[in-house]
Amino acid sequence: MSQSLKNKTAFLTIDDSPSSAFISKMNYLKDKNIPAVFFCIGNLMEKYPDEIVQAIHKGFVIANHSYAHPSFSKISVEECKEEISKTDKIIEELYQRAEVKRPAKWFRFPYGDKGDKKNGRVFSRWKRADKSRKSEIQKHLAQLGYTQPDFTEVNYKFMSQAGLYDDIDWSWTFDIMEWALSEKKPTLGLKNMDKIFKRMEQGRPSDCRGFLGFEKRWMSSDSAEVILLHDHEETNEAFFQIIDKLSTMRLDFEDI
Numbered sequence: 001m002s003q004s005l006k007n008k009t010a011f012l013t014i015d016d017s018p019s020s021a022f023i024s025k026m027n028y029l030k031d032k033n034i035p036a037v038f039f040c041i042g043n044l045m046e047k048y049p050d051e052i053v054q055a056i057h058k059g060f061v062i063a064n065h066s067y068a069h070p071s072f073s074k075i076s077v078e079e080c081k082e083e084i085s086k087t088d089k090i091i092e093e094l095y096q097r098a099e100v101k102r103p104a105k106w107f108r109f110p111y112g113d114k115g116d117k118k119n120g121r122v123f124s125r126w127k128r129a130d131k132s133r134k135s136e137i138q139k140h141l142a143q144l145g146y147t148q149p150d151f152t153e154v155n156y157k158f159m160s161q162a163g164l165y166d167d168i169d170w171s172w173t174f175d176i177m178e179w180a181l182s183e184k185k186p187t188l189g190l191k192n193m194d195k196i197f198k199r200m201e202q203g204r205p206s207d208c209r210g211f212l213g214f215e216k217r218w219m220s221s222d223s224a225e226v227i228l229l230h231d232h233e234e235t236n237e238a239f240f241q242i243i244d245k246l247s248t249m250r251l252d253f254e255d256i
């Protein structure tokens, strides 16, 4: 078997949970034996606490994705800290209610916006980035005990060039971009599921958040992947189709 035909290691992360279809999505993943980390929004967890407890019991990891999903660059640093702390408490209580030890404290910024005024250009250097705002928020994450796992198998240069391995919060390496689905105003031409699938099949798909360097990516690279998918009401149906599609690809989904 040639190198390029080997399966890649993949970690599935699902943002903006829980939706009204959270339980069926979670059960679907469980049936397919695909582990996942759910980056949850605080005010939605307050709406569906029992569902989160069920997910914990099924072995999924519940992680922090802020309380109300603001752009962190557009609010004060104090408000950023409050978004993180308030959601941290909610998750802590839900793990206690589930009587399961919280495995780790993980955080992902809404829109990948680290509060540094980089305008969501996650995978780029941004000369005007506000480093002091960024470091204050990172410090707060550290104080609360947040960490980024050691993703040794994720070895993309563009990630290190953008400084993403040094931060405490989680980024991702491949965004399914189903959030961009739109007939009228498609981002990168993603106007239907067919286009989403075509992009998933590409060796080096383009990304709206910028990219550094010209290394091989996604299915043409050997690096492990942190895949980003969303738990949105608008794409409830698409979610299952995307999981089916991912299951047919050269990917081995692993626990972190």
Ligand SMILES: [Zn+2]
Binding pocket: 015, 016, 065, 069, 109, 110, 111
């Ligand atoms: Zn989000």
